[in-house]
Amino acid sequence: MSSEDEQADRGAGDAPPEQLALIRESVRRAKTPRAKPRTWRGAALAKDLPVARVLVDKGVLHLDRYFDYAVPEELDADAQPGVRVRVRFGAGRHKVRGGRREGGGLIDGFLVARLPESDYSGPLAALAQVVSPEPVLGDELLGLARAVADRYAGSLADVLQLAVPPRNAGAERRPSPAPLPPPPAPDAGPWARYERGAAFLQSLSAGGAPRAVWNALPGPEWSDEVARAVAATLASGRGALVVVPDGRAVARVDAALSTLLGEGRHAVLTADAGPGKRYAQWLAVRRGAVRAVVGTRAAMFAPVQDLGLVALWDDGDDSHSEQHAPQPHAREVLLLRAAQDGCGFLLGGWSCTVEAAQLVETGWARPLVATREQVRAAAPLVRTVSDQDLARDEAARAARLPTLAWQAVREGLRGGPVLVQVPRRGYVPRMACAACRASARCRHCAGPLEARDAAALRCGWCGREEGGWHCPECGGFRLRAQVVGARRTAEELGRAFPAVPVRTSGREHVLDTVPGTPALIVSTPGAEPVAEGGYAAALLLDGWAMLGRPDLRAGEDALRRWIAASSLVRPHGSGGTVVVVAEPTLRPVQALVRWDPVGHAVRELGERAELGFPPVSRMASVSGPPPALAAFLDAVELPPEAEVLGPVPLPVTAAGRQRRPGAPPPGEQWDRALVRVPPGSGAALAAALKAAQAARMARGGAEPVWVRIDPPDIG
Structure with a gap:
């Protein structure tokens, strides 16, 4: 035995042979010169x-x-x-x-x-x-990617796949245009309508880094206001980044920037541009030729040099949540960028999420709101089915289109287009018991039963026909449509108003704009086109279907979708009217009537704080086959303050349906557990889950286990 081994043995005491061998190896490596x-x-x-x-x-x-x-x-x-x-x-x-x-x-x-x-x-x-x-990978982008990977318990390589677009050799060979000098500082314009709007713009122009949560007034002016914030940042010699939910919003901000700044001062980053054009635009930003960027969620990692402002519009939209690992949210990424670069931050929307309210509640950001007089002047009149309406029409509460809605449509069509919002697209309605409203389910697979015209009931999952259905809850035999799709609604309205053109806007065909002539526009949430001069009226149908979802965010999402549609309607002073068909006493409906999304978000935040729900607490979702999930939860070393909720079974995914990451394969039963920690322990929770997942992968675990930090839907 060598002298080194003797020293190792004396220092090891009564260590077992395996540990003794490791000690000898460490001593040998320490004495071996590199x-x-x-x-x-x-x-x-x-x-x-x-x-x-x-x-x-x-x-x-x-x-x-x-x-x-x-x-x-x-x-x-x-x-x-x-x-x-x-x-x-x-x-x-x-x-x-x-x-x-x-x-x-x-x-x-x-x-x-x-x-x-x-x-x-x-x-x-x-x-x-x-x-x-x-x-293509600078220190700032690498640091941001590492921070995102740590926050969401993911790998750095996965984040960089989202942050750096695929290479295009032709785009790399072409030189980027020469950078233009900073533009002059813009005037306040529509920002003067807000109490601190002009001061916010002046701070950006002077090189400051203000942080604000902006509750925008209804109307199409929001894109011009975003463009002016970008112009003010460019005037200070710094860069700006704007992230919006979809291509239609990108087009509006793009047009506003082109009008205000001219061509060549900003880049557009969307997947629709194609790999070559998108990579060329990305390189222009990376090389410093362009200082302003507007795009969808992929633009949240855009390598803007000397970043002075990050802005996000409508953070409650599902499009801001990335579906590829590690599934970051654009709002959280931009918050990390604002903290990392010390730049300004602007979170805007017609509505207000609970996360936005929390930023104001903690003092991290300041509110940008208009006075109540400004709100009343810009918002339409919102009406519900009141007690007086029920006294005149006893069936109004149960009717899909009560008398008040028909009156609003007839009066609105005299002066312009009328918007009709329905919760789902398509034609086939889901069915429910006419007596107790229980969902009609297939006896074989528990899938939803659907009705196509006068044909027999058919399961939407397995396709089996159902001839002798009866309600297992109350024993009833009568059915009613649970949620009627946009195309079915358009046909019904077309028969009721035969002389009026009816157009639909949804997933298959989304309209961008419609003329200001009388017409019925039936749209699903998020696909509402902009009408020239604004809509004369709007109907918000099947509100119970949106509010009745078994989800923590059901009320918040319903209010956000209602306000987004109502913001396209003319102001009350110009005759604009909105009719919402929902229970008038519910909090989201009352918030819409008062046009008070901020108050609704503040009250939601207070209730979640009492119950320990996000965003007050940090939460992670862990799902997988029951044996694999149980083994994972036994192996993970959670923080002492962590609380495990569940596991509980997840719904079985329908055969042939495209599933989201973390959803069970078709026909397979998975369980899900929620892990909750108090504020300040989110980093420790993410590190523990990441370490356990890495150890499981290193051992070659065959069954999948999905981990998601801050899941958007927790039931």
């Missing part, structure tokens, strides 16, 4: 900084770390931090930091740093190729 970096083939190395630290494109948690490679002399000039590279990732081809071998072929990655030496003393595999000398 070898100079060299490749396993003995190729000539770069003279300065011969080690490249690489992030490989492997989005698995147990490989979420950097790997060291040697830099060959011929790649020295191009192998700079931030470039794309290809490396050998396989047994006998490279060494992991620490000396363990892994195995595969060529794989893409990013070179994140050049170092004089590696932590590993053995031979390193050489960089196989520098894909492009264009640096």
